[in-house]
Amino acid sequence: MTQPVKISVLTSLYNCEHFLSDYLKALSTIEGKEQIEVLLLHNAPTDNEIAILQQYLSELDFVRHIIIPERESLYRTWNRGIAMSEGKYITVWNVDDVRFPNSIHLQAEALDNNPQAALAYGDIWESGQYGICGTKRTNSPLYNYKKEFFKSYHVSCFQMWRKSIHPIIGYYDEQFKCSADFDFQIRSALHFPFVKVEEMLGIYLGTDENKLSNNGLQNLENNVIYSRYGVYEKVNFFTIRKSLMQYKKNQMLFFNEWNPLTENQPFHFLYKLFSIFSGLFKSIIKQIKHSIKQIIMKSIFKKLYKLSFAYGFDPKKLVGTLKAKRNRGFLSDLAEFKRQKGNDNSFPLGQINPILSEKTEEGGTMKGFYFHQDLYAAQRIYKANPKKHLDIGSRTDGFIAHVASFRQIELIDIRLITSQVKNIAFRQADLMNLPEDLIDYCDSISSLHALEHFGLGHYGDPIDYLGHLKGIENITKILVTGGTFYFSVPMGKQRVEFNEQRVFSLEYLIDILSPNYTIQAFAYVDDKGNLVEDPELTPESIKSNFGCWYGCGIFTLIKK
Structure with a gap:
């Protein structure tokens, strides 16, 4: 490039193979390339993406390819690009959106002609198909209606701004995942005027499944932003507490560092007072309508479902059948x-x-707690080949059947089992009151997804708040020193779901097991039903329960 860089274009790339070739072809058509630099900020690139880039980059000498080895948030990437940019104007171009060839030139020209303006924006087409002009136009208001820019997002995905504003207003707030550009718009509007370009700027892929926007998350983030700047008529007061628990209202995250919010709220006291009452009223009405609709629809569907199910018809299965392309239909068959x-x-x-x-x-289904824990524990017992194995309350049609296929197993349960099966010996007993003849009874014992029920009355046992601890204590007494204990329970945020079960935190489990046992092996089934074997037990993973809300921790323990 022979001329100084005037405009820096930021494009964040991640999982973009589908759009990358068309995007790179579009780069070659933009007007004024001699004054433009394009920063491709490439998160966790794949081999296929690199191969596509290598086909084009030799012809695009104004493009800088920056590899970011691990994926980071969109707004962290944009801030990285701002810091690396050399132009006096900065704009963004998402890889799955399409800019018209003259759009960058038009926005830069608007800023040149309006030196007091900090940001140039314009209208765009919204489409459900990449590269195809839709019929929906954004129709953003002129900046004369400044208050509108505190209430809604209007500068579109193709805004261009002066780099010189960042020391004054800061950068994109990285704590947000969807709405940092809206927050950036408000902070910019608090300090500077904007200018609108009359021509259309491009095509936004608004309904594609690859978009990051999540309506629920976006609503939570917008709630914080409205509250941050006093736009109370837009606040949902029924969810504001949840929003403020997840995000910091009076601090902003730039380059992984927290900075205090210094902007003043744009509205005067009387307007804010009116806004609060308006927001409360709107929230109440919205919540009432939503609740009434939910109650009515839930009641109707529940009654219809029960009625149809009573006559042997399952609507859920019917819907799945009708959706299937390869289903020819029962009547034709x-x-x-x-x-x-x-x-x-x-x-x-x-x-x-x-x-x-x-x-x-x-x-068939090969997922879930019982499938994985039963097979995992049975395989370990097969390899260990203990002298005597005893089980406490595990599932008979899973784990017990697995083990009985290759060896003898004794089973204890508080409930009666009358069936008699080869290799399975049953004894009815309440483990909360341990019979003396079971002390130092065996060298191998198991209890899979059972201990969480102890003392909750779930199976007719007496209520005992500390039932799980008494169960562990008595299992330890049954097992000889050096024996092996195969153990699993629900894992996640610690809680009691009375009277069904307890859910244990991993940190708590390790605390109560460590005095009497060493951990020989650990595995867990995650919230999606997938087995993860031998994960590293770091302080962070233990504290987070490996990200599980309702997972299953599976231990192989050796008695000290």
Whole structure:
């Protein structure tokens, strides 16, 4: 480039292979390239993305490719790009949006002609298909209506601003995931005027599944922003507490460092007072409407579902069946079967039993707590080959059956089991009151997804707030020194869901087990039902329960 850089274009790349070639082709068509630099801020690039870039970058000498090895937030990436930019004007261009070739030139020209303006914006088309002009136009207001820029986001995804404003207003607030550009717009409008470009700037891919926007998260973040700047008529007062618990109202995160909010709220006292009452009224009305609608619809659907289910019809399965492309339909199958049967009576046609979903379902399920813990523990017992193995309350049609397929196993449960099966010996007992003959009884013991119920009356046992601790104590007495304990319980934020179960934090489990046991192995099933074996037990992962709300911790323990 022979001329000094005037405009820096920031493009954040992540998981962008689908759009990358078209985006790079569009770069070559922009007007005024000789004064432009494009910063491709590439998060966690894939080999395919690198290969696509190598095809084009040799022809795009105004493009700088910056690799960011691990993914970071969009607004952290934008702040990184701002710090690295060399132009006096900065703009953004998302890889899945399309800029018209003259849009960057038009915005820069608007700022040149309006030296008092800090930001140039314009209208865009919103489309549901990449690169195709939609029929929906944004129609942003002129800056003459300044108050509108404190209430809604109007500068679109193609805003351009002067780099010189950052020492005054700061940068994008990195604590936000969806709405930092709205917050940036408000802070800019508090200090400087804007200018609107008359021509259309480009096409925003507004409904594509690859967009990061999440309506629930965006609403929470907007709530904080409205509260931050006193736009109380837009605050949802029923969710503001949740918003303020997740985000800091009076601090902003720039480059991973917290900075105090210094801006004054734009509205005078009387307006704010009116705004608070207006916001409260709107929140109450909105909540009432939502609650009434939920109650009515839930009641109707619940009654209809129960009625249909009572007559052997499952609406959920029907919907799944109708959605499946490969489902030809029951009636057409029946007609074809009758055609083939003809007059043959070797198999007379009996009762018609429609099966409407199994042709579209998976052949089986290999996920979840019980599938993984039962198989995992049984495999470890098979390898260990103990002299005597005793189980406390585990599932009979899973874990017990697995172990009984290759060895003898004894089973204790507070409830009676009358079935008799080879290799399974049953004894009815309440582990809360340990029989003396069970002390130092075996060298191997298991209790999978059972201890969480002890003392809650779930299975007819007496209520005992400390039932889980007494259960652990008695299991320890049953096991000989050096013996192995295979143990699993629900893992997540610690709580009691009376009278079903307890959920244990990993930190608490380690605390109560460590006096009598060493951990030989640990695995867990996550909230999605997937097994993770031998994860590293770091202080952070223990405190976070490996991100589980309702997971399953599986321990292999050796008695000290």
